Every structure is written in structure tokens, then in C-alpha cells.
Amino acid sequence: MLTIKIKNIPVLCLLIALVVSGCSGNQTANETEEELIERALAIHDRILTLDTHADTPLRMIQPGFDMAERHDPNETGSKVDYPRMKEGGLDGIFFAAFVAQDIRDDDGNSRAKALCLQMIDSIRTSTERNSDIVGLALDPDDAYALEKDGKRAIYIGIENGYPIGKDISNVELYYEKGVRYITLVHSSNNDLADSATDPNGAEHGGISDFGEQVVKEMNRLGIMVDVSHGNDSVFYDAIAMSEAPIIASHSNARAVTEHNRNMTDEMLRLMAKNGGVVQLTMLGIYLRDTPPNPEKEAAMDSLLKSLKPRDQMTQEDATAARQAFNDINAKYPDPPATVKHVVDHIDHIVKIAGIDHVGIGCDFDGGGGIEGVWDASEVMNITIELVRRGYSEEDIEKIWGGNLVRVFKEVQAIAKRIQSE
Ligand SMILES: [Zn+2]
Incomplete structure (x- = not known):
């Protein structure tokens, strides 16, 4: 739910006018800028808005960090807390337990597992302590039920399969703790898969044999397979190995911005065929070419x-x-990317893969944050730009969560089928 009151709209318009162009191409006849913004905010308020990627658990494990408190993003660097989710009309979020890649031996693996469990516990504790304003979400429909209750939905993901170590039984342990997606790999190769950005290049040629076992186990349990950060072969392997549709929890389009972390048109077309979804992310380097x-x-x-x-x-x-x-x-600093860059990527993915295969995963507290969408309190500016470009409420509902929920339900249905076989 949005908390911006209509009487504040002129002030908001002014702020938004600074960051969003005055282009009025898709405003309906005689609609003023104020009316367009009012219409966009009403849509933003009515639909479920779900962000699939935030590294906020990195902050949640810091002593004294309170998610129920509002933090100043410029003073603290923090991008997400519950008050700012409410301000931005952000109904749900996946908090990713992120463990940076380190040494791949038994000690390293057990340290990674301990840190991952600590982050998951911090998410669960925070949702329990603030059960009047948020709730732990485990199933796709939980987000809608919590929204109806006026609460934010908190889902759990894991970014980097490193904390699985070499022990397949950890996948079920994490599932039991509430984890509903796992990003197979991060900035360097791990035992599961190759990274898009490992300075030493590929090691397994995509997903390793153990990584394949992990994908199958995720399919059996109903955990979404996330290919963000994987190299291109990881994407193709995941499509081939996974019985369920896959996701990219925070990735953009390579035809718009050349970067290994972004997806080619061929990958986008295959993602559509697979029934999966690409969640757009708010990182400047993935959104526009960096000026010299x-x-x-x-x-x-x-x-x-x-x-x-x-x-x-x-x-x-x-x-x-x-x-x-x-x-x-x-x-x-490089000049900031803007919300227009974000919607340029959305336009391109819609053109190549269709409206059913794009969503939003801001990567707040993991580097995400651009001019106009600096933190969770500003995510409505994405909706305003979508409305400005002529997207319908139905389209925007799909982008902001409908598509991800569809994939999530499919993943669960396939798990049920596998378990009954
Ligand atoms: Zn990431």
C-alpha cells in the first residue's frame, strides 16, 4: 500500500519532474503531468509490487540494525527498511542471504553455511519481531494474503550456492528454513557453476555435475533456480537441466547494455520459451554504457x-x-543511471521475450540504486515511467510481480508432481 497522500502530490511531481523526463507521448488526451502521476500511483497502490532481490540481510546481521526504523540512505548507505518499503508502496521482497565466494574447502564451506544460516535467522527474527507490519512468506499466494492484511511480504532467497558446500542435504535444510530461490553462483566460480565475471574464466563449462544434482534437488523441493551471475553456459545448462521454469532474479538486457551479467536476445527468447522470468535490476553499469x-x-x-x-x-x-x-x-562517481534506462531495458525485453517474462529485482543493499530509484521508498517512480510509456495496468501488474508469482507457482506444481512420482 502507498502512503503518499494526494495532497502531497504537487511536491512529489516536482521531485519526480527532476528525475523523469517531461515526455508526454502516452499521456491520455488532456491529462496533465499531475494527473498522470496520480493515475500511476493509484495503479501502484492497487497491484502487488514484489522486488525479487535485496542483500539487506548483510545489514540485518549487524548489531543494532533495526528494520523497523527508518534509515537515511545517504547517511547510512542503507536502501531497505520496513518504513521505506511502505513509503515506496513495495508490498513484498525477497531478502537474499548472500555469502561472498571464498576458499572452497571444508572449512570455507562450513563458514559459508554458518553465515548463511545466521542471515536466514536474522530475516526470520526480524519478521517475527515486526509481525504487526510484515510477515514471512513461503508460498506464492502469501504475498497477496499479506498485502490484504496491510503487511509487507518477506520471502527468503540465497545468493550464491557456496553455502551448500558439497553436501546436497543442505538444499533441503535451506528449504525448510524458508528459502525459495537460490542463485547458483556469484562473482567467482564455485562448486556448482561458472560465474559471468570470474577473472580466471570458466571452470566447469557451465553447471558442474554437482550443480546439476543441486538443480534437480531444487526442482524436487520447489526452490526456484536463479541464473543471475552465472555465465551464458550456466543459463543454457539451467534451461536444459531444470524441469521447472527458471528465473534471473536481477539481470538486464545485453542488447541495450553490453555486459556479461546481462542477457542476450537469444537468451531472452529462450527464457520466454522456458516460461521463466528476467527481473530487471537497478545497477548503473548494467543499465547504460559507462561514460569515459x-x-x-x-x-x-x-x-x-x-x-x-x-x-x-x-x-x-x-x-x-x-x-x-x-x-x-x-x-x-560515474553519472547516474536513471529510471528511463530501466524502462528502456523493460521495453527491449518485452519486445524480444514478451510481457510475461519480465519483472523487477532492484538489488538494493547489493549495489542497486539509481537516480529516481535510490532506495525502496522510490520504487513507485518505475511505475510512473511505465505509465508514461503507455503500459496498461494489466502489463504493470505482470511486471511488478504477476510474472514471478506465475513462475513460482509452476515451480511448486512441478515439485509436487516430482514428489508424487
Ligand atoms: Zn548480485
Whole structure:
């Protein structure tokens, strides 16, 4: 539900006018900018709005971080809390327990599992403590039931299959804890699959034999298979191996912005054939070509030259390197991507794959956040731009959650069938 009162709309218009173009191509005859925004906000309020990817558990495990409190995104860097979900009219979200890829031995695997379980517990504890405003959601229809009750739906995902380690029984353990999708891999290769961004290139040629067992186990349990961050072969393997449709919880279109993390038109067409869904993400580098920034490139270059080889890095070295990267990014920022870039990607995916195969996964608290959709309180600006470009309420309902719910139901139905065989 939206909390913006109609009397505040002129102020909101002004704010939005700063970030959204004044193009009035699809405004209905005689509709003013104020009326278009009012119409868009009414749609945003009526439909279920579901964001499939936020790394907020990274913050939830920090001592003293309270999801029921409103945080200033510029002071704290935090992008999601329950008050801002309400402000933005965001009805539901998948909080991903994200564990960064580290050493793939028994110790590394058990540390990853412990951290993953800690994050899942923090999500569950937070929803229990705030049961007057949010609820843990496990089934597709739970989001609608919670919305009816005026509560935000909190789903759980896992970003990076690393915490599964080499033990297939962990998949069921995570399912029992409430996990409903698993992103097979993250920025580096793991035991399940190859990453789109591993500096050493591919290792398994897509999904490994163990990764295939994991996919089958996810199919049996009713966990959605998420191919975001996987390389192209992972996508094709997942389509071939999974009995259920797959998702990309936070990925964009490569024909619009050239990046390994984005999906080619061929992949988009296959995603449509598969019945799956691609959830658009709010990361500048995946949304538009980065304009040249020579000072930043020079600073990155000298940092890279100063770093030890990866296999000689201690945990402290890695943390310091990450901090140095962040400092350079903060010192030489790239011009921001905008909500228009987001809807350019949506337009393209709709053209190639159709309206039934696109959704939204903002990646807040994992790098997501652009001009006009900086945090959860601003997600209605996506709806306003969709209305401006002529999308119908039915289309917008599909984009904002209907498509994902359809896939989720299909995944569950297939699990039921497998279990009864
Ligand atoms: Zn990610």
C-alpha cells in the first residue's frame, strides 16, 4: 500500500519532474503531468509490487540494525527498511542471504553455511519481531494474503550456492528454513557453476555435475533456480537441466547494455520459451554504457598494480582492497543511471521475450540504486515511467510481480508432481 497522500502530490511531481523526463507521448488526451502521476500511483497502490532481490540481510546481521526504523540512505548507505518499503508502496521482497565466494574447502564451506544460516535467522527474527507490519512468506499466494492484511511480504532467497558446500542435504535444510530461490553462483566460480565475471574464466563449462544434482534437488523441493551471475553456459545448462521454469532474479538486457551479467536476445527468447522470468535490476553499469572517466581509470589501474596476487591475499588484504575500490568509486562517481534506462531495458525485453517474462529485482543493499530509484521508498517512480510509456495496468501488474508469482507457482506444481512420482 502507498502512503503518499494526494495532497502531497504537487511536491512529489516536482521531485519526480527532476528525475523523469517531461515526455508526454502516452499521456491520455488532456491529462496533465499531475494527473498522470496520480493515475500511476493509484495503479501502484492497487497491484502487488514484489522486488525479487535485496542483500539487506548483510545489514540485518549487524548489531543494532533495526528494520523497523527508518534509515537515511545517504547517511547510512542503507536502501531497505520496513518504513521505506511502505513509503515506496513495495508490498513484498525477497531478502537474499548472500555469502561472498571464498576458499572452497571444508572449512570455507562450513563458514559459508554458518553465515548463511545466521542471515536466514536474522530475516526470520526480524519478521517475527515486526509481525504487526510484515510477515514471512513461503508460498506464492502469501504475498497477496499479506498485502490484504496491510503487511509487507518477506520471502527468503540465497545468493550464491557456496553455502551448500558439497553436501546436497543442505538444499533441503535451506528449504525448510524458508528459502525459495537460490542463485547458483556469484562473482567467482564455485562448486556448482561458472560465474559471468570470474577473472580466471570458466571452470566447469557451465553447471558442474554437482550443480546439476543441486538443480534437480531444487526442482524436487520447489526452490526456484536463479541464473543471475552465472555465465551464458550456466543459463543454457539451467534451461536444459531444470524441469521447472527458471528465473534471473536481477539481470538486464545485453542488447541495450553490453555486459556479461546481462542477457542476450537469444537468451531472452529462450527464457520466454522456458516460461521463466528476467527481473530487471537497478545497477548503473548494467543499465547504460559507462561514460569515459579517465581519472577513475587511472586510480583503479594503480590500485590493481599495488594489489597482491589473489591467492596470496589474507582476509584483511581483501577487505582493504574492497574498501580502496569503494573509495575510488566514491571519489570519481560515474553519472547516474536513471529510471528511463530501466524502462528502456523493460521495453527491449518485452519486445524480444514478451510481457510475461519480465519483472523487477532492484538489488538494493547489493549495489542497486539509481537516480529516481535510490532506495525502496522510490520504487513507485518505475511505475510512473511505465505509465508514461503507455503500459496498461494489466502489463504493470505482470511486471511488478504477476510474472514471478506465475513462475513460482509452476515451480511448486512441478515439485509436487516430482514428489508424487
Ligand atoms: Zn548480485
